[in-house]
Amino acid sequence: MGEFELIRQFFQPLADRAVTDQLILGPGDDCAIQRVPPGRDLVFSVDTLVEGVHFPEHYHPEYLGWRALAVATSDLAAMGAMPVCYTLALTLPEADQNWLAGFARGLARASEAFGIALAGGDTTRGPLTVTLQVHGTVATGTGLRRNGAQSGDLVCVSGTLGDAGAALDFLAAPEPSAVQQQVLSRYHFPEPRLFLGQQLVGRASAAIDISDGLLADLQHILQASGVGARINAQDLPVSAALRQVRGEQALELALTAGDDYQLCITIGQEQWSQLPDPVKQELTVIGRIEPQPGLRLEGAPRIAAKAGFDHFGSDV
Amino acid sequence: MGEFELIRQFFQPLADRAVTDQLILGPGDDCAIQRVPPGRDLVFSVDTLVEGVHFPEHYHPEYLGWRALAVATSDLAAMGAMPVCYTLALTLPEADQNWLAGFARGLARASEAFGIALAGGDTTRGPLTVTLQVHGTVATGTGLRRNGAQSGDLVCVSGTLGDAGAALDFLAAPEPSAVQQQVLSRYHFPEPRLFLGQQLVGRASAAIDISDGLLADLQHILQASGVGARINAQDLPVSAALRQVRGEQALELALTAGDDYQLCITIGQEQWSQLPDPVKQELTVIGRIEPQPGLRLEGAPRIAAKAGFDHFGSDV
Numbered sequence: 001m002g003e004f005e006l007i008r009q010f011f012q013p014l015a016d017r018a019v020t021d022q023l024i025l026g027p028g029d030d031c032a033i034q035r036v037p038p039g040r041d042l043v044f045s046v047d048t049l050v051e052g053v054h055f056p057e058h059y060h061p062e063y064l065g066w067r068a069l070a071v072a073t074s075d076l077a078a079m080g081a082m083p084v085c086y087t088l089a090l091t092l093p094e095a096d097q098n099w100l101a102g103f104a105r106g107l108a109r110a111s112e113a114f115g116i117a118l119a120g121g122d123t124t125r126g127p128l129t130v131t132l133q134v135h136g137t138v139a140t141g142t143g144l145r146r147n148g149a150q151s152g153d154l155v156c157v158s159g160t161l162g163d164a165g166a167a168l169d170f171l172a173a174p175e176p177s178a179v180q181q182q183v184l185s186r187y188h189f190p191e192p193r194l195f196l197g198q199q200l201v202g203r204a205s206a207a208i209d210i211s212d213g214l215l216a217d218l219q220h221i222l223q224a225s226g227v228g229a230r231i232n233a234q235d236l237p238v239s240a241a242l243r244q245v246r247g248e249q250a251l252e253l254a255l256t257a258g259d260d261y262q263l264c265i266t267i268g269q270e271q272w273s274q275l276p277d278p279v280k281q282e283l284t285v286i287g288r289i290e291p292q293p294g295l296r297l298e299g300a301p302r303i304a305a306k307a308g309f310d311h312f313g314s315d316v
Numbered sequence: 317m318g319e320f321e322l323i324r325q326f327f328q329p330l331a332d333r334a335v336t337d338q339l340i341l342g343p344g345d346d347c348a349i350q351r352v353p354p355g356r357d358l359v360f361s362v363d364t365l366v367e368g369v370h371f372p373e374h375y376h377p378e379y380l381g382w383r384a385l386a387v388a389t390s391d392l393a394a395m396g397a398m399p400v401c402y403t404l405a406l407t408l409p410e411a412d413q414n415w416l417a418g419f420a421r422g423l424a425r426a427s428e429a430f431g432i433a434l435a436g437g438d439t440t441r442g443p444l445t446v447t448l449q450v451h452g453t454v455a456t457g458t459g460l461r462r463n464g465a466q467s468g469d470l471v472c473v474s475g476t477l478g479d480a481g482a483a484l485d486f487l488a489a490p491e492p493s494a495v496q497q498q499v500l501s502r503y504h505f506p507e508p509r510l511f512l513g514q515q516l517v518g519r520a521s522a523a524i525d526i527s528d529g530l531l532a533d534l535q536h537i538l539q540a541s542g543v544g545a546r547i548n549a550q551d552l553p554v555s556a557a558l559r560q561v562r563g564e565q566a567l568e569l570a571l572t573a574g575d576d577y578q579l580c581i582t583i584g585q586e587q588w589s590q591l592p593d594p595v596k597q598e599l600t601v602i603g604r605i606e607p608q609p610g611l612r613l614e615g616a617p618r619i620a621a622k623a624g625f626d627h628f629g630s631d632v
Contacts, residue, residue, distance in 0.1 A: 030394035050442035078346035126366035
């Protein structure tokens with residue numbers, strides 16, 4: 001049995017732990033087999049994280065395991081999907097047992113938290129790269145997409161924004177303060193908004209997860225939907241921790257920093273008013289969809305100019 | 317629009333060309349959406365190819381495109397599945413337009429040949445690595461697996477073995493001879509045995525694709541099925557081209573070299589006798605399944621000893 005065969009056995013518990021009856025065959029054969037229940041569609045997304053590009057060198061393997069699965073699963077949340085299973089394509093420079101134990105532990109914690117089981121994978125030798133593909137299901141035809149935003153819809157975001165972006169400054173801090181630790185945990189342990197996404201199926205008109213920053217990701221919705229939007233930076237949800245560690249820069253991070261994995265959605269006024277209170281409480285209205293293409297940013301003239309936006313309201 | 321956004325547009329034609337009604341939503345949203353027809357299961361497999369490990373440095377990008385999709389799709393063939401779609405996670409050191417054009421061309425040719433459409437992907441910066449996940453379907457419960465071999469079953473392989481392995485010597489040859497070109501094309505352009513695999517559903521008792529060499533891959537079947545086998549090396553299908561370029565070493569390559577992506581199957585005597593002639597003609601009987609665990613190799617005493625096999629017939 002080769003070294004990499006041993007590694008695969010390291011991940012076997014992640015498959016054995018599967019509690020889903022939809023994963024008919026897990027790792028160990030030429031393919032895995034998934035049964036999609038009648039009346040549901042398969043939704044899937046793949047994400048690659050490269051060392052030194054998407055996470056720092058010598059990054060804690062347990063954090064990496066959680067983070068990699070969270071980043072991928074966040075795309076399921078943005079479609080309103082129920083998670084089912086995932087594959088892991090792991091490229092490693094060497095088979096370090098401690099590293100593998102930590103990585104598998106992070107994956108296991110995330111797998112359990114998100115209700116998703118390992119279905120298969122491939123382990124190869126090379127520069128450290130993690131590629132995860134997540135599978136979920138939605139009721140046929142109901143998956144939340146980017147192209148449904150309509151003029152008059154409200155623009156909303158979940159949670160608070162910018163925290164994970166602020167954490168980048170403290171990743172190498174030997175003894176981070178309590179408040180620094182708060183934003184660090186947002187970077188290390190993002191939580192895909194699965195339940196919220198599922199609650200928005202049939203209600204939101206468009207959705208995306210915020211991986212590249214609010215301004216960038218909202219524009220994906222606007223372009224796919226052929227509409228524009230006006231948002232007010234002063235309405236953005238910003239955590240007390242972020243204000244404390246970044247002061248006046250908090251708003252800029254909330255607008256432009258990635259890695260938060262919150263949701264940005266659009267929703268009709270009437271649908272909004274009918275949302276159950278617990279769902280509404282997870283969302284903050286930050287603006288409105290307009291027929292004129294382009295994103296108009298109010299309430300942050302300096303940032304708007306810096307980011308290439310005209311704060312008087314003309315097109316991008 | 318960033319550099320990598322442009323790259324994604326390079327691959328868009330591979331998605332637009334989709335002729336399947338099962339891919340409901342292709343690249344460009346948070347997830348792709350696939351509809352699995354009633355009465356069928358989803359089967360899927362992921363494969364990573366790393367430059368300098370799984371293919372040579374400076375390998376022709378068009379060959380790489382074909383080869384990467386063929387290697388992944390071969391796992392669908394081994395399950396007897398119908399291909400549907402695939403995702404591409406591509407990590408690139410730089411966005412070289414010529415390289416991308418060649419790679420996309422190879423992928424496009426393979427996509428068309430195998431009847432499989434691009435569903436989505438992720439493009440990142442880093443050392444050249446190609447991860448492909450292929451999706452197919454099988455009638456519920458009929459996917460060919462590794463664990464069904466029974467004592468008395470025949471062991472068969474498709475095509476000829478060892479050619480791709482012999483090609484490794486000529487990959488850098490400036491002017492390969494006609495016969496060298498024959499084995500080279502087996503390395504550059506493997507053809508997953510999709511139709512053959514589909515014909516074997518409900519007939520073969522176990523199947524695997526030969527990626528790591530016959531001896532290694534047959535043993536995966538034996539271990540999964542809890543049986544053993546006796547095969548005769550003299551019965552192995554070896555091409556005239558391989559005999560010509562490698563002489564007496566041909567048999568060793570046929571037994572141990574990978575990269576051929578033929579199928580190794582087991583099948584009951586009665587099922588074999590009822591196989592349609594065109595299917596039977598694609599297969600060569602090389603041995604038989606036995607109750608005693610282990611692989612017994614006859615007809616090649618020197619190779620058996622070298623590979624750690626006792627050619628007198630005792631266990632591995």
